[in-house]
Amino acid sequence: MNVETKYNIKGYELKDKIILVTGANRGFGHAMTLDLAKAGANVIMLGRDLGSLEAAYDEVVCAGYQEPVLFPFDLEGATPEHYEQLQKDILDNFGHLDGLIHNAGIIGTMMPIEQYDIRLWYSTMQINVNAPFMLTQFLIPVLNKxxxxxxxxxxxxxxxxxxxxWGAYGVSKFAIEGLSKTLSEELEKTNIKVNSLDPGRMRTEMRRSVYPAENADNNPLPGSKSPAIVYLMSKKSKDLNGEQLTLKV
Ligand SMILES: NC(=O)c1ccc[n+]([C@@H]2O[C@H](COP(=O)([O-])OP(=O)(O)OC[C@H]3O[C@@H](n4cnc5c(N)ncnc54)[C@H](OP(=O)(O)O)[C@@H]3O)[C@@H](O)[C@H]2O)c1
Incomplete structure (x- = not known):
């Protein structure tokens, strides 16, 4: 199902919404953080690099948007105890969670499966699949509130x-589609709506690393697509569940 990227953000349509974005320090995560905060959401910015998280935080605050919260967290090394602490911190500080956006990811490497580096395969699966699984598992009780x-x-x-x-990256995204669909069916009768989203190509570090020779100027900036994320977090999208969404420019 296609979702329009052009969405007119109404100030404060996400007021009082608590939304966690992984990989919020740069790329698409950074762009969506700005737009979510512009719409009035309290964004919990999760990322592993405190310096770039702080820089992204400053941008949101300087723009006059809703002040976000920083959550330094490495999705590769995190254990169930770290996720439990994250759950507790969100419950203690906010009491509930309205949005969970699994945006962080790594590309791994472009390589035939036959030659794929086994350590890199594990890292890619850990960050792109196992971390979203654990984060979701620990945050379902908080989303339920x-x-x-x-x-x-x-x-x-x-x-x-x-x-x-496309190796581990492609396989990890097939897995994420499966996780999304399975979860959407399990939570069908709850207030939690679950969808996957293919954002299409964007001018980010990930895209540059896969296509170093292309003219990056021809790729849309992530900020041209992030308004659609506000729509997907708003009550206007409350009937979408179990969908494989694609952003259309
Ligand atoms: N760009 C595209 O053309 C495109 C196309 C289709 C789908 N996507 C998807 O869109 C999403 C965002 O992509 P992007 O282009 O914005 O990628 P990106 O520019 O490479 O950014 C990736 C983000 O993930 C974070 N991250 C990676 N490993 C992490 C870890 N261990 N712990 C915490 N955070 C970690 C990075 O943080 P650091 O700064 O610390 O590395 C960064 O914030 C991804 O899921 C990607 O698969 C992108």
């Missing part, structure tokens, strides 16, 4: 139709 919650898994076209040499 919201009267209208969303879980959004960032996916890719290579997670819907296989492409040679």
């Amino acid at each position: 919201s009267n209208d919650a969303r879980v959004l898994f960032l996916s890719s076209s290579v997670g819907r139709s296989a492409r040679a040499y």
Whole structure:
């Protein structure tokens, strides 16, 4: 199902909404943080690099948007105890969670499966699949305390139709599609709506690393697509559940 990227953000349509974004320090996560905060949401910015998280925080505050909260967290090294602490911190500080956006990810490497580096395979699966699984598992009770919650898994076209040499990244996105669909069915009768989203190509570090020779200027900036994330977190999208969404420019 296609979702329009052009969405006119109304000030404060996400007022009082608590939304956690992973990989909020740069790329698409950074762009969506700005737009969510612009719409009045309290964004919990999760990322592993405190310096760039702080820089992104300053941008949000300087723009006059809703002040976010920083949550330094490494999705590769985190154990269930770290997720438990994160759950407790959100409950203690906010009492509930309205949105969980699994945006962080790594590309791994472009390589035939036959030669794929085994350590890099494990890292890619840990960050792109196992971490979203654990984060979701620990945050379902917190999302359950919201009267209208969303879980959004960032996916890719290579997670819907296989492409040679995309290796662990492609396989991880197939897994995320499976996780999204399974969870959406399990939570069907709750207030938590679960969808996956292929954002399409964007001018970010991830895209540059896969296509170093292309003219990056031809790729849309992440900020041109992030207004759609506000729509997907708003009550206007409350009937979407179990969908494989694709952003259309
Ligand atoms: N860009 C595209 O063209 C495109 C196309 C289709 C789908 N997507 C999907 O869109 C999402 C965002 O992509 P992007 O292009 O914005 O990627 P990006 O620019 O490479 O940013 C990736 C983000 O993930 C974070 N991250 C990576 N490993 C982490 C870890 N261990 N712990 C915490 N955070 C970690 C990075 O933090 P650090 O700064 O610390 O590395 C960064 O904030 C991804 O899920 C990607 O698969 C992107």
